[in-house]
Amino acid sequence: MSDNFDFENHTQKIYAPLSGTARDITEMPDPMFSQKILGDGVSIEPEEGRVYSPFDGIISLVADTKHAIGIEDKNGTVTLIHIGTDTVKLAGELFEPRVLQGDRVEKGALIMDFDIDELRRRGFMTVTAVIVMSDSRIKDIKKMTGRIKACESLLMEYKI
Numbered sequence: 001m002s003d004n005f006d007f008e009n010h011t012q013k014i015y016a017p018l019s020g021t022a023r024d025i026t027e028m029p030d031p032m033f034s035q036k037i038l039g040d041g042v043s044i045e046p047e048e049g050r051v052y053s054p055f056d057g058i059i060s061l062v063a064d065t066k067h068a069i070g071i072e073d074k075n076g077t078v079t080l081i082h083i084g085t086d087t088v089k090l091a092g093e094l095f096e097p098r099v100l101q102g103d104r105v106e107k108g109a110l111i112m113d114f115d116i117d118e119l120r121r122r123g124f125m126t127v128t129a130v131i132v133m134s135d136s137r138i139k140d141i142k143k144m145t146g147r148i149k150a151c152e153s154l155l156m157e158y159k160i
Contacts, residue, residue: 016148041131049116066095
């Protein structure tokens with residue numbers, strides 16, 4: 001596995017799990033995310049229905065409803081990727097996780113496919129939250145916004 005943690009500066013890097021447009025999480029239409037109840041992060045309006053691992057880690061959660069995946073980094077901090085708003089109502093339909101809880105993944109590994117066109121056709125928003133779950137050790141979280149490319153664009157970084 002490659003290393004996404006800079007030990008000298010104690011910095012964790014999170015790369016874009018999707019291609020699209022990134023905005024601050026406060027602009028997310030779901031108050032659970034926009035009010036930072038679960039943690040801080042960004043929202044991404046995706047261009048395609050493919051999600052990649054944003055860093056090396058372990059899959060800590062695959063929601064029963066398949067619309068969300070958690071990845072734990074080597075420091076024990078979890079990043080949650082939550083696809084769409086109200087997509088829990090689909091009970092897993094239109095989502096196809098490519099990983100199981102407990103799997104080790106490398107940055108850039110495909111972890112989820114979803115039918116973005118059908119989600120939109122059915123009236124679901126596809127904006128995706130990428131949240132660093134609340135952790136008192138996190139300092140100086142920096143978030144990038146604007147056009148991003150999956151696996152290539154640095155999305156967030158923070159110090160532990």
